[in-house]
Amino acid sequence: MTAALSISLHVNGERVDAQVLPRLNLADFLREQLKLTGTHVGCEHGVCGACTVRVDGEIVRSCLMLAVQTQGASVETIEGLSDSGEIADLQAAFRDRNALQCGFCTPGMLIAAQDLLKQEAEPDRERIRAHLAGNYCRCTGYQAIIDAVESTALARRGKRA
Amino acid sequence: MTSSPAGKQTLSELDRPNSYIGKVVPRPNLERLMQGRGLYVSDMELPRMAHVVFVRSPYAHAKIISIDPGAAKRMPGVIAVVTGEELASVITPWIGVLSHLKGLKSAPQSAIAIDRACWQGEAVTAVVASSRAAAEDAAEAVAVQYKELEAVTDMRNALDPRTPVIHPSLGDNLAFERNLDAGTVDAAFAGSDEIVEAEFVFGRHTGVTLEPRAVLADWNAAEARLTIYQGTQAPHMVQNLAALHLGLEESQVRVVCKDVGGSFGIKVHIYADEMATYALSKLLRRPVKFVADRVESFNTDIHARDHRCKGRIGVKRDGTIVAFEIDDLTGIGPYSMYPRTSAIEANQVVNLIGGPYATKNYRARARVVYQNKNVMCQYRAVGHPIACSVTEGLVDLAAAKIGMDPVEIRRRNLIADDAYPCASPSGLRFELLSHHAAMNKLMTMMDYDGLRAEQTALRKKNIHRGIGIASFIEVTNPSAAFYGVGGAKISSQDGVAVRLDAQGAVICQTSITEQGQGSESLTAQIVGSVLGVSMSRVRVILGDTDQTPYGGGTWASRGAGIGGEAALQAAKILRKNILDVAAAILQSSPSELDVADNAVVNATDGTPRIELRELARIVYFRPDTLPPGIQPELMATRHFVPREYPFAFTNGVQASWLEVDTDTGFVKLLKHWVVEDCGTLINPQLVDEQIRGGVVQGLGAALFEKCIYDERGQLTNANMADYLVPMSGEMPDIDVGHVVSPTAESELGAKGAGEAGTAGAAAAVANGVNDALKPFGATITEIPLTPQVILTALKRI
Numbered sequence: 014m015t016a017a018l019s020i021s022l023h024v025n026g027e028r029v030d031a032q033v034l035p036r037l038n039l040a041d042f043l044r045e046q047l048k049l050t051g052t053h054v055g056c057e058h059g060v061c062g063a064c065t066v067r068v069d070g071e072i073v074r075s076c077l078m079l080a081v082q083t084q085g086a087s088v089e090t091i092e093g094l095s096d097s098g099e100i101a102d103l104q105a106a107f108r109d110r111n112a113l114q115c116g117f118c119t120p121g122m123l124i125a126a127q128d129l130l131k132q133e134a135e136p137d138r139e140r141i142r143a144h145l146a147g148n149y150c151r152c153t154g155y156q157a158i159i160d161a162v163e164s165t166a167l168a169r170r171g172k173r174a
Numbered sequence: 175m176t177s178s179p180a181g182k183q184t185l186s187e188l189d190r191p192n193s194y195i196g197k198v199v200p201r202p203n204l205e206r207l208m209q210g211r212g213l214y215v216s217d218m219e220l221p222r223m224a225h226v227v228f229v230r231s232p233y234a235h236a237k238i239i240s241i242d243p244g245a246a247k248r249m250p251g252v253i254a255v256v257t258g259e260e261l262a263s264v265i266t267p268w269i270g271v272l273s274h275l276k277g278l279k280s281a282p283q284s285a286i287a288i289d290r291a292c293w294q295g296e297a298v299t300a301v302v303a304s305s306r307a308a309a310e311d312a313a314e315a316v317a318v319q320y321k322e323l324e325a326v327t328d329m330r331n332a333l334d335p336r337t338p339v340i341h342p343s344l345g346d347n348l349a350f351e352r353n354l355d356a357g358t359v360d361a362a363f364a365g366s367d368e369i370v371e372a373e374f375v376f377g378r379h380t381g382v383t384l385e386p387r388a389v390l391a392d393w394n395a396a397e398a399r400l401t402i403y404q405g406t407q408a409p410h411m412v413q414n415l416a417a418l419h420l421g422l423e424e425s426q427v428r429v430v431c432k433d434v435g436g437s438f439g440i441k442v443h444i445y446a447d448e449m450a451t452y453a454l455s456k457l458l459r460r461p462v463k464f465v466a467d468r469v470e471s472f473n474t475d476i477h478a479r480d481h482r483c484k485g486r487i488g489v490k491r492d493g494t495i496v497a498f499e500i501d502d503l504t505g506i507g508p509y510s511m512y513p514r515t516s517a518i519e520a521n522q523v524v525n526l527i528g529g530p531y532a533t534k535n536y537r538a539r540a541r542v543v544y545q546n547k548n549v550m551c552q553y554r555a556v557g558h559p560i561a562c563s564v565t566e567g568l569v570d571l572a573a574a575k576i577g578m579d580p581v582e583i584r585r586r587n588l589i590a591d592d593a594y595p596c597a598s599p600s601g602l603r604f605e606l607l608s609h610h611a612a613m614n615k616l617m618t619m620m621d622y623d624g625l626r627a628e629q630t631a632l633r634k635k636n637i638h639r640g641i642g643i644a645s646f647i648e649v650t651n652p653s654a655a656f657y658g659v660g661g662a663k664i665s666s667q668d669g670v671a672v673r674l675d676a677q678g679a680v681i682c683q684t685s686i687t688e689q690g691q692g693s694e695s696l697t698a699q700i701v702g703s704v705l706g707v708s709m710s711r712v713r714v715i716l717g718d719t720d721q722t723p724y725g726g727g728t729w730a731s732r733g734a735g736i737g738g739e740a741a742l743q744a745a746k747i748l749r750k751n752i753l754d755v756a757a758a759i760l761q762s763s764p765s766e767l768d769v770a771d772n773a774v775v776n777a778t779d780g781t782p783r784i785e786l787r788e789l790a791r792i793v794y795f796r797p798d799t800l801p802p803g804i805q806p807e808l809m810a811t812r813h814f815v816p817r818e819y820p821f822a823f824t825n826g827v828q829a830s831w832l833e834v835d836t837d838t839g840f841v842k843l844l845k846h847w848v849v850e851d852c853g854t855l856i857n858p859q860l861v862d863e864q865i866r867g868g869v870v871q872g873l874g875a876a877l878f879e880k881c882i883y884d885e886r887g888q889l890t891n892a893n894m895a896d897y898l899v900p901m902s903g904e905m906p907d908i909d910v911g912h913v914v915s916p917t918a919e920s921e922l923g924a925k926g927a928g929e930a931g932t933a934g935a936a937a938a939v940a941n942g943v944n945d946a947l948k949p950f951g952a953t954i955t956e957i958p959l960t961p962q963v964i965l966t967a968l969k970r971i
Binding site for chain 1: 200201204205207208209210211212213214216217307381382383384385386433434435436437438467468689690691692859860863866867868869870871893894895899900901902903905907908931
């Protein structure tokens with residue numbers, strides 16, 4: 014089964030119709046066919062977390078999912094989450110805390126962090142560290158990232174109160 | 175937490191109104207990276223771009239009998255299948271030696287192996303196709319016949335006469351040896367009260383940049399010009415070497431470096447497969463892209479650290495250290511890496527052992543040997559973690575032997591803060607260090623006495639916590655002494671050009687590069703401060719050999735200290751030029767004027783006289799209104815290189831607080847502290863984050879990271895699931911403090927900070943683990959400190 018298949022999905026709210034080979038993974042589909050290069054490929058075996066995206070609201074490693082599996086799905090990437098403003102406060106906290114250096118892990122890290130912040134209103138540092146424990150960062154040593162996520166959680170809590 | 179030794183005065187250029195120096199300001203380039211709108215080489219595409227995939231040797235050492243590309247060439251999308259011999263028509267081999275490392279020898283290395291592969295992962299054939307997937311498919315169809323040869327794997331046997339010589343033309347497997355004998359070592363040991371010896375063993379590890387190495391080479395046959403897009407720390411070095419080996423003039427090669435997904439020294443070298451990619455582009459007359467996959471990264475990104483170092487320390491009962499002696503052995507793979515060589519790490523170990531301490535008696539031997547494993551070379555904090563772990567491990571062993579507290583023995587031996595300038599037994603010259611001030615600050619930050627009390631109390635509950643201390647020195651701001659004197663065309667000077675544009679904004683081109691450290695930010699901070707212009711009006715351009723002044727780039731903790739000073743001096747000249755024009759326009763004199771808040775102001779009271787935007791309008795569009803004879807020059811360029819000291823040494827001390835589970839062998843890091851002295855802090859937040867990131871790379875070495883080879887030279891854990899690096903769950907919070915001793919070599923006074931964290935972190939952890947295990951009488955001098963290593967030392971397994 015090596016012939017291209019048709020898929021239809023939504024990516025960052027836009028409808029996409031595409032022909033994809035069955036073996037094409039979602040990360041390569043986003044990067045190579047849709048030119049959404051904010052989804053980064055660090056290991057291609059599901060360990061580093063740099064390719065994290067959202068599919069139907071759940072975070073997934075796009076290098077471990079085939080593009081054909083996204084038929085009918087809604088895929089959100091860092092470009093979409095940035096443009097919608099959904100993570101603007103989290104990004105501001107990353108900027109203020111210098112929670113990124115080379116920036117290669119950052120899109121995946123932001124999406125994983127937002128996933129936690131959506132689930133839990135009051136994650137403590139240990140909880141944040143545990144939730145992000147599947148996303149490699151080789152530059153920062155993580156502390157600045159934990160600080161930025163923690164301060165975003167606090168600020169969001171303040172807004173709700 | 176910053177303190178200055180008494181009597182230091184902040185320099186006026188750094189202290190101007192609204193200065194950004196010493197302030198925490200966000201980096202200008204973060205927004206695009208956070209939005210996924212950066213441009214890494216792996217993101218780039220060009221018209222007619224082809225992809226190269228390399229067929230790599232599955233053997234550590236093998237003769238290549240034949241290569242049959244027939245089936246691969248017939249596969250869909252394949253453009254070319256190129257062997258090493260075919261590629262040799264466009265690119266020459268190289269030898270990784272430097273003349274100042276006397277006796278260093280290496281064999282010629284080709285872009286693609288010819289006749290013989292010398293490590294598992296060496297490229298033996300290139301497959302170029304219209305997509306990476308097509309190239310990977312075809313690579314599987316290339317039929318290579320090998321005859322496996324005996325592999326040299328254990329560095330301890332490499333010099334044994336019965337061991338095969340990897341490169342017969344070299345005579346033996348010894349790449350480099352250095353001997354040093356300073357002071358009166360034998361007499362000192364004879365006069366000591368106690369002598370302690372140990373062998374320190376370091377795992378082979380690697381940088382694991384999150385973006386693998388990536389190159390896009392574009393030979394334009396019509397222009398006879400090669401453009402190389404590469405995530406490199408040293409664009410001009412790449413330009414020089416690509417030209418040299420492709421038979422081009424440097425002016426025919428442009429190197430462009432956009433965003434880089436992690437470097438840490440991994441991307442400061444030129445790799446054979448990168449050379450092959452340049453050559454393939456020239457051969458095939460089209461853009462060719464190479465992006466390593468993760469398995470290739472583990473097998474071909476330089477490895478580092480694999481050392482076995484026997485150490486000896488002599489001590490008096492009063493704690494005086496009388497001598498150090500070491501015998502270091504390291505295996506570097508089959509070739510000395512190009513162009514920086516693979517002898518530098520061992521050389522640094524010899525240089526740095528005992529560096530923080532006052533004793534003048536020091537003997538060292540270091541031997542660097544060839545073996546059939548992946549190449550080793552410079553990775554963040556080159557040699558420092560080895561030297562620091564050996565030195566600080568020996569100091570702790572000596573303290574234990576004479577029953578002295580680890581902090582006390584250091585206080586009795588660290589070079590006094592008022593003893594500078596002075597030199598180490600290995601000849602390192604120290605301008606101004608602050609070991610004691612740093613130690614004092616650390617004691618306060620960590621509440622040393624409180625932790626000792628807590629440790630004692632917890633031991634009664636069978637909870638085993640340890641405190642590890644490690645003082646260190648760090649080589650920063652290297653002059654030509656590092657590479658230039660050895661014949662490598664790697665610039666030690668850097669240049670910055672600054673210009674005021676027609677709207678009163680500033681464009682700044684610098685030869686230092688950015689891989690996330692904050693080069694762009696610190697340059698804008700300095701230029702904005704000196705010029706009196708808001709940072710938002712300063713745009714910094716870097717990473718392009720066609721666009722920036724010539725320079726070294728960002729490595730060896732040199733960007734801020736060298737590139738930053740060039741920026742400061744260039745901005746001063748531009749400010750003077752602006753004031754000259756302003757004085758002519760305002761019928762004033764330059765000495766009565768200054769620039770602040772984007773306007774020329776009265777020097778005395780700060781009253782605005784003319785906006786820079788208006789001044790620029792006149793200069794660029796109405797020069798006819800200027801007085802006769804005035805030719806404004808709103809662009810200035812300056813270069814800088816340290817001349818007085820070969821290196822600007824920094825110093826510091828780290829401490830680790832950890833808990834060892836003596837049943838499972840797991841180490842839990844509870845807290846880590848660093849006090850360091852990098853001179854002037856341009857942006858304290860960026861410095862702290864360099865320190866933290868560096869510490870965590872050192873913690874990886876201490877607890878997790880190791881490239882595990884089997885006896886046939888096969889790397890058995892070449893993937894991210896099996897090669898462990900620190901993750902957020904295991905890492906402690908790290909408190910960072912500073913002592914500030916600016917270097918007088920520059921007006922800026924900044925030294926480097928990029929490697930200090932990595933230099934001492936593993937030593938602090940190892941000392942902490944041994945401190946925790948003291949009740950069990952176990953001493954471990956090996957990293958990584960895996961559960962297996964710890965349980966073995968505890969005789970539990």
